[in-house]
Amino acid sequence: MIPVTRDRWVFVAMVAAVAACSSDSTAPLAAVCQSTVAPLAPAVGAPLFIDPLTQSSCVEIAASNSSDSASYLIVAQSAGGDPGDSAPFSLQTGGLAALVAQGATGRLSQAAALPHSMWARLRQRGTVPNTFARGLYERRVAVSQRIRAGLAPRIQPAAPAMVTKPTLGSQRTFAVCADYFCATFKSVTATVQSVGAHVVVYVDNAAPANGLTATQVDSLRGVFDGLYAIDTTTFGGISDIDTNGVVLTLMTGVVNSLVSTAQCQAGGYVAGFFLPDDLDTTAAHTNKGEIFYTVVADPSGTLSCAHAVSDLADVLPTTFLHELEHVIIFNQHVLVRGGPQEDLWLDEALASYAEEVGGRSFLPDSSTFFNYVIGDLYNSYIYLLNPQDHFLLQESDTVLEDFGAGWLYIRYLMDQFGPSLAARLTQTTLTGTTNVATQTGVPFATTSGRWSMANWVSDLPGFSAPAVLRYTSWSFRNVYADFNAFDPADFPRAFPLVPTPFVAGGVAAGFAARAQRAGLALSDYLRAGSGTYTLATQHPGSGGFSILFNGQNGALSPALIPQLDIVRLH
Numbered sequence: 210m211i212p213v214t215r216d217r218w219v220f221v222a223m224v225a226a227v228a229a230c231s232s233d234s235t236a237p238l239a240a241v242c243q244s245t246v247a248p249l250a251p252a253v254g255a256p257l258f259i260d261p262l263t264q265s266s267c268v269e270i271a272a273s274n275s276s277d278s279a280s281y282l283i284v285a286q287s288a289g290g291d292p293g294d295s296a297p298f299s300l301q302t303g304g305l306a307a308l309v310a311q312g313a314t315g316r317l318s319q320a321a322a323l324p325h326s327m328w329a330r331l332r333q334r335g336t337v338p339n340t341f342a343r344g345l346y347e348r349r350v351a352v353s354q355r356i357r358a359g360l361a362p363r364i365q366p367a368a369p370a371m372v373t374k375p376t377l378g379s380q381r382t383f384a385v386c387a388d389y390f391c392a393t394f395k396s397v398t399a400t401v402q403s404v405g406a407h408v409v410v411y412v413d414n415a416a417p418a419n420g421l422t423a424t425q426v427d428s429l430r431g432v433f434d435g436l437y438a439i440d441t442t443t444f445g446g447i448s449d450i451d452t453n454g455v456v457l458t459l460m461t462g463v464v465n466s467l468v469s470t471a472q473c474q475a476g477g478y479v480a481g482f483f484l485p486d487d488l489d490t491t492a493a494h495t496n497k498g499e500i501f502y503t504v505v506a507d508p509s510g511t512l513s514c515a516h517a518v519s520d521l522a523d524v525l526p527t528t529f530l531h532e533l534e535h536v537i538i539f540n541q542h543v544l545v546r547g548g549p550q551e552d553l554w555l556d557e558a559l560a561s562y563a564e565e566v567g568g569r570s571f572l573p574d575s576s577t578f579f580n581y582v583i584g585d586l587y588n589s590y591i592y593l594l595n596p597q598d599h600f601l602l603q604e605s606d607t608v609l610e611d612f613g614a615g616w617l618y619i620r621y622l623m624d625q626f627g628p629s630l631a632a633r634l635t636q637t638t639l640t641g642t643t644n645v646a647t648q649t650g651v652p653f654a655t656t657s658g659r660w661s662m663a664n665w666v667s668d669l670p671g672f673s674a675p676a677v678l679r680y681t682s683w684s685f686r687n688v689y690a691d692f693n694a695f696d697p698a699d700f701p702r703a704f705p706l707v708p709t710p711f712v713a714g715g716v717a718a719g720f721a722a723r724a725q726r727a728g729l730a731l732s733d734y735l736r737a738g739s740g741t742y743t744l745a746t747q748h749p750g751s752g753g754f755s756i757l758f759n760g761q762n763g764a765l766s767p768a769l770i771p772q773l774d775i776v777r778l779h
Contacts, residue, residue: 242267242303242755251281251777254675258288258658259773261758261765268773269755273747280747280778282708284661285758286740288654289642289770292554293604293737296766300731304754305711305745337468337476339607344390346553348485349535352492353543353550361489364450365544372454375401375409383411384494385463385502386484394494397461403430405455407437413461413505420506421460421518432526433458433501436567440533443566443628444559444635447533448540450488451498456533458501465504465512473514480504481528483536488544499536501529527581530567534560541636548638554603554738555641558615559631561585562623565616566631588613590689593664593705601657601738602642614739621660622649624681658774661740665706672778708742732761735769 248271251257259268273279285300355361375381379401387395399411403426410430412420421429437456441447447456467479481503486492488499503525506518538556542548550556561584568581579586592599592613601618603611623630626649633648642653649656663678668686685704692700709731733741745754758765758773765771 242269242757246755248272248753249775251775253777253779254673254678255776256659256662256675256678257773257775258655259758259775261771261773262767266759266765267755267757268775270745270747270753272753273749273751276749277779278746278748281745282662282665282774282776282778283743283745283756284658284740284774285735285743286658286661286772286774287735287737287769288657288772290602290737290768291604292552292602292641293600294602294769295734295736296769297761298733298735298741298765298771299757299759299761300741300743301757301759302711302731302754303757304752336607337472338479339477339609339612341389341467341479341482343605343607345482345485345535346550346556348391349539350550352485352489353539355489355491356543357547357549361491363544363547364448364488364490372449372452374404374453374455375411375457377401377404380414381411383459383461383496383500385459385461386467386482386494387463389467391484391486395463397459397463399459399461402426405430405434407455408433408458408501409453409455410458410460413459413463416460416462416505417507417509417511419508419518421521425518425522429522429525430458432522433529435570436526436530437533439567439570440530440537440563443563443631444534444537445541445632446545447499447537448488448544449499450490453498456499456501458503458529460503460505462505462507462512464502465507465514465516468513470510470513478504478514480524481532483532485539488536488539501532503528523580527564527567527584530563530581531560534563538635542638542640545636546638549640551635551644552641554601554611554615555634555644557603557612558619559634561588561612561616562619562631565620566628585613585616586688586692587699589617589685590692590700590705592617594702596664596706596739597733597736597741599739600736617664618657618660618738620682621663621680622656624679625649625656625659625677654770654772657738658772661742662774662776665708665742666776666778669778678776706742708744711743711745712748735766735771737769740774 246265246267246269248269249257250271270281285298352361356363380398382396382398384394385397387393397413399413401409402412402423403410408430410426412426464479464481481501483499483501486494487496489495490497504516504521506521507516508518509515535556538551538559542551565582565585568578571577571581588609590613592610596614599608599610599614601614603615605611622645630648634644637644639647645656646653659677663674663680666672666674666678667680668684689700689705690703693703731741756773758771760766
């Protein structure tokens with residue numbers, strides 16, 4: 210299916226009505242509803258969620274009797290559906306005129322305007338690592354299916370017993386994924402250079418010169434130890450199928466070489482990962498344990514892109530948090546409870562949340578905190594630039610905007626239901642939207658609808674958003690405005706989300722007034738979990754307006770759970 214962007218929206222004036230119009234603002238509204246519907250007069254701040262399949266596909270907002278303007282945020286949303294699904298829709302309006310024919314889009318520049326540490330984080334999050342991560346997710350699914358079918362052992366955490374960690378200076382040989390698709394493996398011999406409470410670090414004996422010093426390896430391992438405690442406290446326990454009581458970290462140039470220099474420069478690189486095969490003791494190339502594979506420092510770029518020593522300190526901790534969440538949720542869903550692998554969109558959303566939780570542990574050190582969350586802020590920002598083009602319920606695992614939607618939604622849920630929700634979502638056999646609805650006690654369509662509205666109204670100036678439409682942990686308008694002022698190349702607007710504006714009554718004579726009575730149609734695609742934002746304004750004394758939410762050629766797709774979200778702002 211060819212994606213439809215905001216630039217390709219269709220704004221269609223009903224020509225028969227236009228031909229007969231004058232500038233008289235008292236002319237009747239265009240009849241967009243096939244039958245009479247009762248006008249709604251929403252109270253300020255009271256959200257409405259309208260199901261066009263079971264209620265009415267046509268909504269009429271009553272005339273404004275106020276001496277002040279009234280405005281409404283209206284979101285045509287897919288409030289569920291299968292991840293990655295999409296279907297066409299149309300919003301036809303009566304009594305509204307578009308103030309602009311096309312909303313501003315704004316795409317981010319490729320310029321590296323952010324400071325070095327933050328840019329290192331963003332460079333690591335391009336299309337190359339995301340595509341690689343998609344392959345890892347498919348391998349997790351395959352391993353979970355083998356375990357559930359009895360083709361691989363389901364190794365559960367044993368009772369507490371004496372465990373023996375690898376010792377400083379000891380060596381081991383590992384089979385390491387040696388190409389972008391992990392179709393081939395390379396034997397790597399490495400030496401233990403740091404031993405901690407939860408993490409042991411091996412360094413490839415063949416690592417390039419000018420890498421991390423022993424002190425720097427110890428420092429990085431110390432950070433990993435602390436982040437291990439944060440992730441396991443937040444989500445739950447990790448497996449220990451090798452019964453050594455620790456997670457092994459293998460720093461090897463084989464990971465650097467997964468991508469070429471050209472690939473790295475164009476689309477990022479793979480900083481680190483856990484390989485699902487290692488949790489299947491019967492796999493062909495399993496190392497039978499929990500192992501975090503990472504790049505090594507390579508300042509001269511002998512293996513692929515150059516990686517300065519400082520890059521590793523900037524990038525690897527957040528990668529560790531993100532990837533460890535995947536191992537924890539696999540353990541809790543599959544190994545502990547015998548359930549299926551979590552849906553990709555929710556697994557990735559929780560992994561992004563893990564990055565933020567880890568970053569918050571460094572506050573009030575805001576510089577370190579923002580280095581941990583800059584990727585999430587960037588992804589959420591570019592999602593909000595064009596939310597109608599992307600998915601909350603993603604299934605591709607390759608689009609940064611989809612990651613941004615997932616982080617925003619999980620962040621909203623944690624603000625609404627408390628941080629303990631993370632463990633409840635993890636420690637279960639339920640998956641996806643069913644998991645969310647069960648753990649929150651609220652239908653997914655309701656939380657996703659409230660979240661869609663919160664993205665615009667949570668900290669909207671002049672509007673007191675009700676509690677269910679708020680983020681409590683972030684004031685995104687302030688944060689995004691600060692990034693825009695500091696780095697307009699990467700953050701081109703003070704606030705990324707710009708609903709398409711419409712006006713009812715009080716417009717100038719001419720085409721705008723004619724279009725007001727004629728009605729307009731907006732055509733686009735509903736994408737699972739996401740929506741199209743519009744903003745309707747009624748000037749004092751103006752008439753009502755109507756909205757027909759339908760498919761482009763008939764009925765809406767019920768599989769996408771279409772929903773019209775409306776909240777009056779003033």
